[in-house]
Amino acid sequence: xxxxxxxxxxxxxxxxxxxxxxxxxxxxxxxxxxxxxxxxxxxxxxxxxxxxxxxxxxxxxxxxxxxxxxxxxxxxxxxxxxxxxxxxxxxxxxxxxxxxxxxxxxxxxxxxxxxxxxxxxxxxxxxxxxxxxxxxxxxxxxxxxxxxxxxxxxxxxxxxxxxxxxxxxxxxxxxxxxxxxxxxxxxxxxxxxxxxxxxxxxxxxxxxxxxxxxxxxxxxxxxxxxxxxxxxxxxxxxxxxxxxxxxxxxxxxxxxxxx
Ligand code: NAD
Numbered sequence: 001x002x003x004x005x006x007x008x009x010x011x012x013x014x015x016x017x018x019x020x021x022x023x024x025x026x027x028x029x030x031x032x033x034x035x036x037x038x039x040x041x042x043x044x045x046x047x048x049x050x051x052x053x054x055x056x057x058x059x060x061x062x063x064x065x066x067x068x069x070x071x072x073x074x075x076x077x078x079x080x081x082x083x084x085x086x087x088x089x090x091x092x093x094x095x096x097x098x099x100x101x102x103x104x105x106x107x108x109x110x111x112x113x114x115x116x117x118x119x120x121x122x123x124x125x126x127x128x129x130x131x132x133x134x135x136x137x138x139x140x141x142x143x144x145x146x147x148x149x150x151x152x153x154x155x156x157x158x159x160x161x162x163x164x165x166x167x168x169x170x171x172x173x174x175x176x177x178x179x180x181x182x183x184x185x186x187x188x189x190x191x192x193x194x195x196x197x198x199x200x201x202x203x204x205x206x207x208x209x210x211x212x213x214x215x216x217x218x219x220x221x222x223x224x225x226x227x228x229x230x231x232x233x234x235x236x237x238x239x240x241x242x243x244x245x246x247x248x249x250x251x252x253x254x255x256x257x258x259x
Pocket of ligand 1: 062
């Protein structure tokens, strides 16, 4: 098992990528703390994890709130002793997020607060915990859109993920000699609620699919496997990366069907 005797704090762990990662990390022996707003879904994840013979705990957390993030890390240390893995993964994509002209100012602010400030706050309180544990791994969920313009415009989301990527790179440099690695996981388009709620017609789905060389949406479980690599000692010389797990979308100029 790759994560035995480790504790992982996973934000957004009630659903999608976070849930799949919580289940996989638990199979690999880690105790799990889920920080999320969705209590009902978290209860099912905690139940499933405890079947693996490891421990899991949920704490209601809004990652845009400083007090919540501080309390989440304190809860993790009080419950499990120490924290070695931070998966700062919670994020939103608002249906009203589109162009600069069309995106309401409050949508921009909320998206930035959750997606970008949320990652900052989890690192602000989480990195001292990793230091107390003697080192660890931070994984911040960015997106392929932090490197490319999206076919369906969503400027607040894209800008927030750009912030996550550049923030991650700089943190990696700051903490490189302290046994703390910091990487950005950059998923391509996935079949989770977050995207499927936005791409709610076949026409919208196809507009995105034509850009993916593999011709399909990714699965949350495929992100979990990448997160496991970044969390474990298998990636001991990997820090500061934009770790693309995207079906080839960022490599493509044309897709195979257009060649
Ligand atoms: P999801 O909607 O399935 O899950 C997101 C989770 O975050 C939910 O459990 C939700 O309750 C939680 N959450 C939302 N706001 C929160 C807040 N303020 N505080 C705490 N928790 C909160 O989404 P997902 O697809 O699993 O996305 C996870 C991450 O991956 C996000 O950061 C997202 O931007 C990123 N991502 C997703 C895709 C995709 O196509 N789905 C692609 C690239 C990046």
